[in-house]
Amino acid sequence: MAALETSRELSAGSARPAKVGVWRRLRKDWWIYLFLLPTLVGYGAYTVYPLVASWWFAFLDWPGFADSGTFIGIENFQRLAADGLFWNAFGNSFLFLILAVPLRVGLALLLAILLNRKRTPFKGLLRTLFFLPVVTTGAIIGVVFTLLLDAGGPISVAMVGIGLLDSPANFVASTDTSLLAGVAVWVWKWLGITMIYWLAALQTIPQEVHEAAMIDGAKPWQEFTRITMPLLIPFLVIITLIDTVGALNVFDLMYTMTGGGPSFSSEVIEIFIFRTAFGATVPQLGYASAAAVLFGVLTMGIAIAQAVGLRWARRATGAMT
Amino acid sequence: MTTDTTDTTDTTGSTTGTGTGKRWVRGLRPDRPDSLRVLVRRPGSLMIFAGLVVLALIWIYPFIWLVSASLKTQPEIFGSGLGLIPETPIWENYSRAWTVVGFDRYFLNSVIITGGTVALIVIRSALAGYVLGRYDFIGKKLLIGIFLITFFLPEGYTIIPVVQLTDQIGLLNTHLGVILGLGAGGQVAATLLYAGYFRGLPKELEECARLDGAGHFRIFARIMLPLAWPITATVIILTFLFAWNVYLLPLVFTLSEPALRTLAVGMSAFIGEYSTDWSGLAAAAMISLVPVMAIFITLQRKFVDSIAGAVKQ
Structure with missing residues (x-):
């Protein structure tokens, strides 16, 4: 979020010097463009080109790695609209997002508040333990959890033991629970980093605010709802944005954990794209690109909506102080 | 609640054991409110x-x-x-996982690819961040606009053109191809972190150096880059985590070249080939996870500060 902030300050820029000729400025600043060269070339080739090319590919019939495809207009999009599996994947991604993001953001806030208390001992150690899964490799965690969530694995055994389950269950191999298992593991893995975001946010609230509330006789709950939370709203928006984008990038975990199965019950959009483009016997690059384009539009739509929300929240809190 | 000693060191709360038994009056607490004694009361x-x-x-x-x-x-x-x-x-589970799967090769691939990606991103972001943070030039607003639009671009969106491009320049089954795929594009946050930092440094730095006859590149390499070490450390840590753990791109790039697999990708192949060897699988997972966890535990404060710092600022 600092990065976004920086970009705004940068582009605000200073007042332009009196119009010197464009050509002369370019010649004088040649070294600036030399500094930018690696970024311009790399970014152009690996980010901007794919952004544009995906749109072009989406209009092609392009089987496998044939040299190029043939233009077929919007046929891919028409096929997508009628493809039950695409909408299934779309729905799964959406459900994942709706369940996982509030859980991750909310639980992380709770943890951060508890770990921000002066009276909690071993804060550093606890923070480290909660953060540990964040640094691990998602693809490997996915594999490990196929064992942990197996019918004979410890989670099923423990749940039967305390009476939460009647009989052992393999959570990743059941159509009812495979997506939920993915949500749970994802929240487990990434909670620590959101907790750190929240801790950083909480530390921006000056201690005096807390003291003033104490002096005025505010109960902890009142202090939280009336003072802390309003101050945290801008952070809430940006943290939700970061986590939402994260929830749309779960290929490594889901692919290694469930592979999208059983019978597509946990196939998220990325797995759909991967399967169509690289996994099928006859790869369909054009068709997969069309799905990818829709996926990109969805992600950016969410990002823009939240950026607008952030601006709104800033203004609202700015008006208050 | 009069104790407002701003404590930042909170790890060593273990003041139990030899309790001095000193009683403290409410409002006159000892300096360490984190001690276990508080809990008892x-x-x-x-x-x-x-x-x-x-x-x-x-x-x-x-x-x-x-x-x-x-x-x-x-x-x-x-x-x-x-x-x-x-x-x-x-213990034989470990040696089996190591030799049967060929983990030494995957391990080496992971090291090469992570090292190359980190180096590429640090160099390109520092260079771009320096001029973005300190100079005005034609096209700057356009560049920043493009950065913002692509800030959250998902990997699943770009993967098909990236593979096609890498194939066309003949790097599809090479380490360099994977490194470029991971590090050449994206990673806007690193550039903006550098830009924000360089922007805050005083103008006099360059003016003095220029009087001494130093050129732009000397100033950058000898003065600016060393000053930006805290940002460099942050970028190294964040990029290391990204490159070591990334899965989709190396998976797609090595579909036809198993010798190029990274640890993350090799692991999934292991399941496919030895799907019933659970203990070997667990040992293989340990081998893959231990390096990154060990680095984290040694540098944990730096990790957490990096992430908090990158967010807060």
Whole structure:
């Protein structure tokens, strides 16, 4: 979020010097463009080109790695609209997002508040333990959890033991629970980093605010709802944005954990794209690109909506102080 | 609540043991409010602390279970229920995973690809961040606009054109191809972190150096880059985590070239080929996870500060 902030300050820029000729400025600043060269070339080739090319590919019939495809207009999009599996994947991604993001953001806030208390001992150690899964490799965690969530694995055994389950269950191999298992593991893995975001946010609230509330006789709950939370709203928006984008990038975990199965019950959009483009016997690059384009539009739509929300929240809190 | 000693060091709360037995009056507490003694006197805090400890244990249980499973025999993993201690540790699981799967090769691939990606991103972001942070030039607003639009671009969106491009320049089954795929595009946050930092440095730095006759590149390499070490450390850590753990791109790039697989990708192949060797699988997972976890535990404060710093500023 600092990065976004920086970009705004940068582009605000200073007042332009009196119009010197464009050509002369370019010649004088040649070294600036030399500094930018690696970024311009790399970014152009690996980010901007794919952004544009995906749109072009989406209009092609392009089987496998044939040299190029043939233009077929919007046929891919028409096929997508009628493809039950695409909408299934779309729905799964959406459900994942709706369940996982509030859980991750909310639980992380709770943890951060508890770990921000002066009276909690071993804060550093606890923070480290909660953060540990964040640094691990998602693809490997996915594999490990196929064992942990197996019918004979410890989670099923423990749940039967305390009476939460009647009989052992393999959570990743059941159509009812495979997506939920993915949500749970994802929240487990990434909670620590959101907790750190929240801790950083909480530390921006000056201690005096807390003291003033104490002096005025505010109960902890009142202090939280009336003072802390309003101050945290801008952070809430940006943290939700970061986590939402994260929830749309779960290929490594889901692919290694469930592979999208059983019978597509946990196939998220990325797995759909991967399967169509690289996994099928006859790869369909054009068709997969069309799905990818829709996926990109969805992600950016969410990002823009939240950026607008952030601006709104800033203004609202700015008006208050 | 008069204790507002701004404590930042909070790890060493273990002042139990040899309690001095000194009684303290309310309002005149000792400097360390984090001590366990506080808990004894405050049931509410004790409950919260107990809850946190239980939750933390649940959080690391998968890793403890994994260590245990990697040392068990095949039937023992699922036969012994919740028991964590293996009857006799089977170290052979590790050697089997290492040799059968060829992990040494995957490990080396991961090191090369991560090292190359980190170097590429640090160099290109520092160079771009320097001029973006300190100079005005034609096209600057356009560049920043493009950065913002592509800030959250998902990997699944760009993967098909990236593969096609890499294939066309003939780098599809090479380390360099993977490194470029991971590091050449994206990673806007690193550039903006550098830009924000360089922007805050005083103008006099360059003016003095220029009077001494230093050119733009000398100033950057000798003065600016060393000053930006805190940002460089942050970028290295964040990029390391990204490159070591990334899965989709190396998977797609190595579909036809197993020798180029990274640890993350090799692991999934292991399941496909040895799907019933659970203990070997657990050992292989340990081998893959230990390096990144070890680095994290050694540098944990730096990790956490980097992430908090990158967010806060």
